[in-house]
Amino acid sequence: MTHSYRLGIYWYRRDLRISDHKILQTASQQCEAVLPCYILSSWNKKHSWTGVNRQQFLCECLQSLDANLHTLGSRLVIRQGRAVDALRKLILETGADALYFQQDPDPFGKSVEKDVHRLCDELGVKVHAMHDVSLHSPEQILTGGQQPYRVYNPYSKNWLAQPKEKPVAKILRLHTPPLPTSEPMPSLATWGLDACSAQLLPGGEKAARERFRTALEQRIASYAEKRDLPAIDGTTRISQDLRFGLLSLRTIYEITQQAMLDAPPAARSNHHTYLKELAWREFYFAILHFFPEVLEQEFSASWRGLPWDEPDEKLHAWQEGCTGFPIVDAGMRELLATGHMHNRVRMIVAMFLTKDLHYDWRLGESWFMQHLIDGEIASNNGGWQWSAGTGADAAPYFRIQNPWSQTQRFDPQGTYIKRWVPELVHVPAKLFQAAPEKGHPIAPDYPLPIVDHNTERLRTLEIFQKHKNQQR
DSSP, X not given: OOOSEEEEEEEEXXXXXXXXXXXXXXXXXXXXXXXXXXXXXXXXXXXXXXXXXXXXXXXXXXXXXXXXXXXXXXXXXXXXXXXXXXXXXXXXXXXXXXXXXXXXXXXXXXXXXXXXXXXXXXXXXXXXXXXXXXXXXXXXXXXXXXXXXXSHHHHHHHHHHSOOOOOOOOOOOXXXXXOSOOXXXXXXXXXXXXXXXXXXXXXXXXXXXXXXXXXXXXXXXXXXXXXXOTTSOOSOXXXXXXXXXXXXXXXXXXXXXXXHHHSOGGGHHHHHHHHHHHHHHHHHHHHHHHOGGGGTSOSSGGGTTOOOOOOOHHHHHHHXXXXXXXXXXXXXXXXXXXXXXXXXXXXXXXXXXXXXXXXXXXXXXXXHHHHOTTOOHHHHXXXXXXXXXXXXXXXXXXXXXXXXXXXXXXXXXXHHHHHHOGGGTTSOXXXXXXXXXXXXXSSTTSOOOSSOHHHHHHHHHHHHHHHHHHTO
């Protein structure tokens, strides 16, 4: 076979797998040899957008990736520092004449890519940057007027109607030169972090494939019916695997689509509902791509400048799961204990922060990113702005979820609450569904509600309506 390049560097970013990997396969076909590398960030001890849970999961994913590459006759080279500096050194050490990588969907990654392109122009290295983080790039799903969508439903209809790429063939062999040397596989100490106390899902491609297999066999066929019930395993639990690229969207879509066709007609709506959730993910990627200002400002310009309250001790109560609202506290404690929170509960706790406590959604956005193992900048921002009523296709400001009635609807037996709030394990579930009598806690060692929901709901309506009137 005639190759276009002598040595190509494959720069792993958020695609930590070897199966159904279009860009890695392209590099293996075009290059005599391929050097896979991963560049660790150099921040230390604290970061506003990540934390110990996601870094621990990343460490496991990188160890798994290295082991998988060894089965192909390859290995993973680890470097640390600014990407452009690490790549410059690696290119000069190896004489590589091509660089391959997956394009990042967020503004921070795109900024890095601009520096890398300039570096490769300077060194005479050919760049192959490809979109593969989602089934469709943002530019592929546009309105009839070739404008980005601002509303989900028409976006999803277009997204579902578009043909999808098929999975690519498995790579059987990847020739990698013995040099250069690699830094050790990272641990939490790499970033000056203490040991992880949360019980996380195992990282790595194999674990991710097993999770998806379980989801397909046990959950997706009843997804529409059970996904909103936090007490049961009704969601797929592969969001962190999509975040780190342990699974390919091509594979997920094709297998789910086939399972839908094989299912009885009455059950197919469950698979369809799940596929639409994949479209939500890509809708938020598109919003961030076309409107990157959402990371700093409200998507809806009319809501910019809302007068959020200054955070006080109630913010800490929310963060620790001690608000006196059982469903809110259960969600926040699940997050601290596992690096995960059920999707329905994420909406409840987010709306509680913004509508009951009147705190800036950016405070919650950052807290989630610091603790979630599936912390995805686009989806997290989209979810928080949806709950705050300020985002793309967001809940109207006057639609304010009541934590007590949400509990009655989605955790009527209190199973989820009792799992994460042990102070309430012997309390009748009906007491979780309405505010307790003033001055009387639900349980002796459980706090009183830190606010009155009905009072704060009226205040939220007043704040938003007043701001809306000022915009006219």
